Amino acid sequence: MNIAKTFEIKNKLGIHARAAAKIVETANRFNADVVLEKDGYEVNGRSILDILTLYCPKGSRLTVRLMGVDAAEAMEMLSILIDGKFGEI
Helix, strand or coil, rough: CCEEEEEEECCCCCCCCHHHHHHHHCCCCCCCCEEEECCCCECCCCCCHHHHHHCCCCCEEEEEECCCHHHHHHHHHHHHHHHHHHHHC
């Protein structure tokens, strides 16, 4: 299964190291391949360094692409994480 969803980054600090770590932690709970894309640049969603190179401040748009048998479950958990502002206020 291949799915994609675009999110607006809503937390105050955008995707910083702790938020990137949470993405990687969530992605690593699933077998699906995870690709993150911003402004035409794609990175491995299992690499904190790759994610940080995207530079995603508040208000930026991030597309998550998942490929694999558990892609739907992974997307659900990543949606909760990103839409939930990575647990930040």
